[in-house]
Amino acid sequence: MSIIDEKTIIEALSSLKHPQTGQDIVSGDIVQGITIRDGNVGFLLAVHPDIAEAFESVRLACEERVRALPGVLSATVVLTAHQSAPSMSSSSSSSKGKPPPDETIPDVFNRIKSVIAVASGKGGVGKSTVAVNLAAALAQLPMEDGKLPKIGLLDADIYGPSLPKLLNVIDKPEVDETKKICPVERFGMQTMSIGYMVQEAQAMVWRGPMVQGALLQMLNDVAWPELDILVLDLPPGTGDIQLTIAQKIPVTAAIVVTTPQNLALADVRRSINMFEKTKTPILGILENMAWMSGPNGERLHPFGTGGGERIAAETLIPYLGGLVLDPALQEAADAGYPVNILAPDSIATKIFTNFAQTVRDELNNLSK
Ligand SMILES: Nc1ncnc2c1ncn2[C@@H]1O[C@H](COP(=O)(O)OP(=O)(O)OP(=O)(O)O)[C@@H](O)[C@H]1O
Structure with missing residues (x-):
């Protein structure tokens, strides 16, 4: 060839x-x-x-x-x-700061029962770690009929895609006979990331400019199968791009990730405001790295306690719980596996399984 x-x-x-x-x-x-x-x-x-x-x-x-x-x-x-x-348009200055022109909601959502958005007010709090491991835990959680649900995972972080590394995806996605890109199947999940198509060095190109349409293309040009739940790993922050996503994608419910070190009310508030603007229900606040296991199995709180609950009380958003700071999570991420596959007996796996159950219960409640 x-x-x-x-x-x-x-x-x-x-x-x-x-x-x-x-x-x-x-x-x-x-x-x-x-x-x-x-x-x-x-x-x-x-x-x-x-x-x-x-x-x-x-x-x-x-x-x-x-x-x-x-x-x-x-x-x-x-x-x-x-x-x-x-631009050739004389009205360029009047549109400054506004989200891009409206586009229709991709019809792919007719095939997806629920969409869970994982968001954070700031980068580096473990949002992608939560998105990947939550999706992987959901994929292993049998439904009432005993079957495993069909789970999708979309890396909407166009500026800094994480999935290629977190799921060790090296090969390019295949293209089907209708010229649509096939999602990459990993650990029982259908996954897609702009990082599967664009080299890591090219991610620099995506930084800075507001990327419009890229996400919609990852929805429209990808042959998504029927899914019970699509987990969306949103770009960190609460700018125009995040708002545009929240407006254009029918998100069923959102989860806001933060850490004890990043418990600035203002950041979490901004995330919450964004979802409130688009009338998206928020399942709750997840506090990552809330504690770690001590040498005798006791819980240590190197960054203090109670911050997550306090912020939940102040914002009137449920506190979903604290996620352990667990080397197993880091090791799994570095090896390109979800923690429930690489370390099924780890504390982190147990927490994500419980967390997935909560998410499923809440989705069932929302659909009633
Ligand atoms: N609970 C945890 N225990 C151990 N390591 C963790 C935990 N949560 C996240 N990490 C590690 O912290 C780093 C940052 O996590 P991650 O990439 O998920 O953050 P993010 O919020 O998605 O960042 P970004 O700003 O790129 O969106 C990763 O190396 C990840 O493996």
């Missing part, structure tokens, strides 16, 4: 025109961050939010052209809307 290179891709795109200026999209510096992995091609189209909608047809044309090239197995083109990207 022939090997595709960047020059061939650029050539194939060079005759595509900017819908407003008529300039070709390559010399207009709109095509960015081309990544090629084993015949799977990905890149960004960086445009101003005002013209993002008009660019959707160009995005589709780019994918079509690149897919038609010899040696190309798949093409994923993502539209990013960045305020500093060139």
